[in-house]
Amino acid sequence: xxxxxxIGHDAEAFGKLYDMHVDRVYRHVYYRVSNAxxxxxxxxxxxxxxxxxxxxxxxxxxxxxxWLMTISHNVVVDFYRTRKDRAYLEAExxxxxxxxxxxxxxxxxxxxxxxxxxxLQLGGDEQQVVILRFIEGxxxxxxxxxxxxKEGNVRVILHRALVKLRNILEKERKGS
Numbered sequence: 001x002x003x004x005x006x007i008g009h010d011a012e013a014f015g016k017l018y019d020m021h022v023d024r025v026y027r028h029v030y031y032r033v034s035n036a037x038x039x040x041x042x043x044x045x046x047x048x049x050x051x052x053x054x055x056x057x058x059x060x061x062x063x064x065x066x067w068l069m070t071i072s073h074n075v076v077v078d079f080y081r082t083r084k085d086r087a088y089l090e091a092e093x094x095x096x097x098x099x100x101x102x103x104x105x106x107x108x109x110x111x112x113x114x115x116x117x118x119x120l121q122l123g124g125d126e127q128q129v130v131i132l133r134f135i136e137g138x139x140x141x142x143x144x145x146x147x148x149x150k151e152g153n154v155r156v157i158l159h160r161a162l163v164k165l166r167n168i169l170e171k172e173r174k175g176s
Contacts, residue, residue, distance in 0.1 A: 002016055002017060003017065003057070003064055006054055007054050007055055007057060009054070009055075014051055014054065017064065021064070021065055021068055022043065022047070024065065024068075024136060025046050025047070025068055025069070025072050026039055026040070026043045027135060027136065028069060028072050028131060028132075028135070028136055029042045029043050029046065029072050029075070029076060031116070031119075031131050031135050032127070032131070033079065034116065038079070042072070042075050042076060042079055043072075045075050046068060046071050046072045046075050047068075049071050049075065050067075050068060050071055053071075062142075062145035062146065063142060063145065065142075066138075066142050066145045066146045069132065069136070069138075069146045070146050073128060073146070077124075114169070114172060115165075115169070117172075118165050118168040118169050118172065119131065119165065121164075121168055122161050122164055122165065125147060125149075125157050126157055126158075126160065126161035126164065127161075128143075128146070128147060129143055129147070129154055129158045129161055130158065130161050130162075130165070132146060133158060140154050140155060
């Protein structure tokens with residue numbers, strides 16, 4: 001098994017795990033830091049820390065990707081601690097459907113930025129749950145494993161986060 005080989009410090013096996021999960025970890029980190037350069041650096045830190053701690057990974061505790069998400073969460077928290085700020089998103093135009101008009105692409109980008117700003121206003125666990133559920137597509141047991149919480153607690157956190165998001169977005173629409 002690939003994970004077992006990686007635990008035995010097989011660099012090739014770990015490289016394959018990296019290839020399998022790097023995009024998902026990058027997306028998760030990018031969504032939290034909103035800067036491609038920082039996200040690339042932090043993603044590399046996640047995998048470096050994972051390589052250094054691979055012998056402590058316990059297959060029965062949580063899926064490998066959930067373990068990586070826990071590491072990525074900690075790396076992002078450390079990133080913000082060292083910066084001592086909560087930088088809001090840069091206005092960055094994201095790749096869009098080439099068939100859409102420039103107006104549609106701009107509108108979609110603005111909506112996505114608005115949603116990202118709203119998510120960043122949520123508390124830590126709420127942010128994590130929303131990102132893991134809707135951006136990463138994790139199911140409730142996986143999220144519970146990442147956050148080391150009960151599945152029912154994760155559902156409550158998600159419900160509260162969605163109520164807060166709706167309120168934040170409604171205020172923002174009324175204000176504009």
